Amino acid sequence: MNEKEQKEYLQEYKKEKEKGVPFFPDILFKDAVVSLLLFVILVALAYFLGAPLEERANPANTDYTPRPEWYFLFLFQLLKYFPGKLEVLGVVVLPSIVLLLLFILPLIDRSPRRHFLNRLSVTIPTTIIVAGIVVLTYLSAREAPPPSVTEKGDPIASLYAENCSACHGTSIEVKPGANLHNIIAEGNHDGMPAWSADLTSDEIDALAGFITSPGGSQLFNQNCGSCHVVEELVEGSPMDLKQALENGVSFLPHASVQIPDWNTALSLENRTTLLNFLVAPDGQRLFATNCSTCHGSSLAFAGSDKELRQVISQGGKHLDMPGWKEQVTPEQLDQLSSYIVDPGSAPQTQALFQELCSSCHGEQIPQADSIESARQIIESGGPHRTMPVWGNFLTTEQLDALVSFTRQSMEGNSVAVGQTLFSQHCAACHGALGEGGPNPTKAGDIIAPISSAEYLKTRDDITLMSIISQGQPNFGMSPFGTSNGGPLKDDDIETIVGFIRSWETKPPVELPPEVAVPVLNEKPIQLYAFVCAQCHGVAGEGGVGPEFQSVDFQSQRTDQEIFDSINIGHGSTAMIGWGDILSADQIAQLVALIRSFKQTTVSSGSPDNVSFSKGVLPIFEAHCTSCHGSLGGWDGSNYASVMESGNNSPVIIAGDPQASLLVQKLFGIQTTGGSMPPGTPLTQEEIDLIVSWIAAGAADN
Amino acid sequence: MATRFSNWLDARTGWRNVWDGIFLRKVPKVNWLYTLGSASLFIVVNQVVTGILLTIYYVPTPDHAYDSVQYITTQVALGWLIRGLHHWGASAMVVLVFLHMLRVIFLGSYKFPREVTWFSGVVLFLVVIGFGFTGYLLPWDEKAYWATTVGTQIAGTPPLIGDLALRILRGGEELTAMTLARFFGIHIWVLPAILLGLVGLHVYLVIKHGISTTPKREENSHE
Numbered sequence: 018m019n020e021k022e023q024k025e026y027l028q029e030y031k032k033e034k035e036k037g038v039p040f041f042p043d044i045l046f047k048d049a050v051v052s053l054l055l056f057v058i059l060v061a062l063a064y065f066l067g068a069p070l071e072e073r074a075n076p077a078n079t080d081y082t083p084r085p086e087w088y089f090l091f092l093f094q095l096l097k098y099f100p101g102k103l104e105v106l107g108v109v110v111l112p113s114i115v116l117l118l119l120f121i122l123p124l125i126d127r128s129p130r131r132h133f134l135n136r137l138s139v140t141i142p143t144t145i146i147v148a149g150i151v152v153l154t155y156l157s158a159r160e161a162p163p164p165s166v167t168e169k170g171d172p173i174a175s176l177y178a179e180n181c182s183a184c185h186g187t188s189i190e191v192k193p194g195a196n197l198h199n200i201i202a203e204g205n206h207d208g209m210p211a212w213s214a215d216l217t218s219d220e221i222d223a224l225a226g227f228i229t230s231p232g233g234s235q236l237f238n239q240n241c242g243s244c245h246v247v248e249e250l251v252e253g254s255p256m257d258l259k260q261a262l263e264n265g266v267s268f269l270p271h272a273s274v275q276i277p278d279w280n281t282a283l284s285l286e287n288r289t290t291l292l293n294f295l296v297a298p299d300g301q302r303l304f305a306t307n308c309s310t311c312h313g314s315s316l317a318f319a320g321s322d323k324e325l326r327q328v329i330s331q332g333g334k335h336l337d338m339p340g341w342k343e344q345v346t347p348e349q350l351d352q353l354s355s356y357i358v359d360p361g362s363a364p365q366t367q368a369l370f371q372e373l374c375s376s377c378h379g380e381q382i383p384q385a386d387s388i389e390s391a392r393q394i395i396e397s398g399g400p401h402r403t404m405p406v407w408g409n410f411l412t413t414e415q416l417d418a419l420v421s422f423t424r425q426s427m428e429g430n431s432v433a434v435g436q437t438l439f440s441q442h443c444a445a446c447h448g449a450l451g452e453g454g455p456n457p458t459k460a461g462d463i464i465a466p467i468s469s470a471e472y473l474k475t476r477d478d479i480t481l482m483s484i485i486s487q488g489q490p491n492f493g494m495s496p497f498g499t500s501n502g503g504p505l506k507d508d509d510i511e512t513i514v515g516f517i518r519s520w521e522t523k524p525p526v527e528l529p530p531e532v533a534v535p536v537l538n539e540k541p542i543q544l545y546a547f548v549c550a551q552c553h554g555v556a557g558e559g560g561v562g563p564e565f566q567s568v569d570f571q572s573q574r575t576d577q578e579i580f581d582s583i584n585i586g587h588g589s590t591a592m593i594g595w596g597d598i599l600s601a602d603q604i605a606q607l608v609a610l611i612r613s614f615k616q617t618t619v620s621s622g623s624p625d626n627v628s629f630s631k632g633v634l635p636i637f638e639a640h641c642t643s644c645h646g647s648l649g650g651w652d653g654s655n656y657a658s659v660m661e662s663g664n665n666s667p668v669i670i671a672g673d674p675q676a677s678l679l680v681q682k683l684f685g686i687q688t689t690g691g692s693m694p695p696g697t698p699l700t701q702e703e704i705d706l707i708v709s710w711i712a713a714g715a716a717d718n
Numbered sequence: 719m720a721t722r723f724s725n726w727l728d729a730r731t732g733w734r735n736v737w738d739g740i741f742l743r744k745v746p747k748v749n750w751l752y753t754l755g756s757a758s759l760f761i762v763v764n765q766v767v768t769g770i771l772l773t774i775y776y777v778p779t780p781d782h783a784y785d786s787v788q789y790i791t792t793q794v795a796l797g798w799l800i801r802g803l804h805h806w807g808a809s810a811m812v813v814l815v816f817l818h819m820l821r822v823i824f825l826g827s828y829k830f831p832r833e834v835t836w837f838s839g840v841v842l843f844l845v846v847i848g849f850g851f852t853g854y855l856l857p858w859d860e861k862a863y864w865a866t867t868v869g870t871q872i873a874g875t876p877p878l879i880g881d882l883a884l885r886i887l888r889g890g891e892e893l894t895a896m897t898l899a900r901f902f903g904i905h906i907w908v909l910p911a912i913l914l915g916l917v918g919l920h921v922y923l924v925i926k927h928g929i930s931t932t933p934k935r936e937e938n939s940h941e
Binding site: 018023026027029030033034035036037038039040041043044045047048050051052055056058059060062063064066067068069070071072073074075076081082083084085086087088089092093096104105108109116119120122123124126127129130131132133134135136139140143147 | 740741742743744745746747748750752753756757760761764780784787788791798799801802803804805806807809810812820823824825826827828829830831832833836837840844847850851854857858859860861862863864865867868869872875876877880892893928929930931933934935937
């Protein structure tokens, strides 16, 4: 623009100005209208959307996907097209050039023409740049959804996507029976890391299920996901799961919820897929829930895999121990009996044991309470064991996993002995897998897992042994060492510690206990079983502590004295004070319970008319008869057999639930053998129902 | 009475000249697009007022920044409104300034005699971006922290000077309390000072040259 043109422009402008309007009020009015509108919009935004504030900044949180404010998004997006060393070109050089050109625009475009169609050399590049910015912003906004809006998809599928898909792609081919849990946890081939540090045991199992049965994950989400989480069912009993699917609405825990009849809603194929997803993958877990109550942590089987598979799937009387009386000399019998009770005492007998017993028992030494009982069993042949027909409950894939795990675990060791001891003395409070749970002696208190890697790393053997031996009175754990009045010898404690240590390499469970176990409603009878029975006997028959059934005990003490004993304890004996742990109400309830021992009947349940055929029998049918049916031993399939059959019959004493073996088994307070049913206990309602039926006289009604 | 007072005041301040010069001056007739500049100015006022109110409660340390912002939002009377206005005002500012700039480009308003107005405008645009960048960190939430981490990393990309630029921006290798303190200082002292100075210049020039006219398709060209 030369001087002439400049003058012309100024004159032109002067004319326009004179034709124009005064700034106030005309122009200012327009400005005010726009500003006011703008203000209203801002207030509305502030009111309806507010100013967002996320979580407090956490410099350690490396998961956060950073996103700049929206007006920098285009730059952010631009960055993606200039990888590596070119980055500086995209985010520094290019914007700088644009900005510089922008700044000197009046110096470049100096023609007197102002209409945008007369200045295409300026307006077209501008349009392109603006369009570029808009498109880049759009792309960036679309590409990465803000992190606050996370999709609630399939959690296990995304677990797989995060951890496995990078190397394994969308699916993994697995050999039947492969112990996926171990493979994932230990990372057993080239380049595969051990995942046990990053994933919990339940997550690994869920992943294993996903790998074996990817369709199951989807089915789970569609059908079960709104009520259940995978981890909750993964550790469930396959029997329950199968029944839940097959019995549909008549499955007891599902009775009160509105769900479709899975039997018709899902095809057989889908049900199998679902079961495989939930329980197939982990032989260890299958073994623990299904077999370990009878077989400990391992069992011996001399036959081939095919035979083992047959035994598992057909069940029945698979362990028929012959009577050895005629086949061994009395000396050998003596040696074997004492070896079984205390293997350390007669090491030379090991050869004999291996010769005669190992073909069935493997390295695992059977358990016996005394030399006499051991001798008796060996002489006469033990009571046969019955086994459910697992073929009815397990899918092919599950059987594969179970067979292969059983094989692997056959190298029996002292850990098995430790596990038996643990399940007898510790599992009631700490859970079979050390997962902890509600503290039965302290309302509202949770016993933390003792099987977590963290717990085990931070305690050495001596600490663990002294905890077991001396107890932790503050937390309601009574002393277990013989030196402190408990039932366990130092050797036993060492063995238990050995078993606990075995978790270190393979932590069995890492669920927080409040999730893993439903909170128990402590009834006095349960409190007694957990707190007192150990020393005073299950039915108050006495032991380390005094006998409650005796007339002397009952007549010489007032209620207040019993209350004080429980509350304060006796310094001179192993009786610790429970006052810190139990509430006064709980102690008073215990006193009442102890008082009831001299009576013949205990009424611990409502004396309502509970029907056998409608209330009790269905529970037996759902939970017991798969083992306790026609296979021998106690038979739970009809009234007569319930009351009369069994190796220790009668298991029910009408009117006295406490003395009934059945009830003791249900509560897990009968120390010979495990609690019943193995794996998942009955619900409190179910137990209550059975207890009140017995208390009311166990009639056939 | 009122006339007497205004005469008295005029004799001492000369306000009538200012009033006549600014408000009663004649201006060419223009369309609504020409309100974008004054709308931006309105947002400046909004940001200054709400910003000052926010500094009454805001504490620029990593320990307290987040809590104080939360306090402002939930406890202070109308605090949500003040913070909301400031937050959305910032976005509105970027939009308006951008549109204002496009309007000036497409209607050729940066040309003689308004080149300096344009220069000051471009610098103002950069200042607004600077406000956005520094203000983003202040709430000290996850978004703020990580977006600024990435943002300052970009400053570290150029060879030779990149490292130095990064260290100056962050006040060290890492994003720390130093960074927060310096962003706060820039956001409430340095940038506002530059902003107000430039806005003064910009508005003075706009008044001096008057609003540009809407150009016509048939222009007399003397080339």
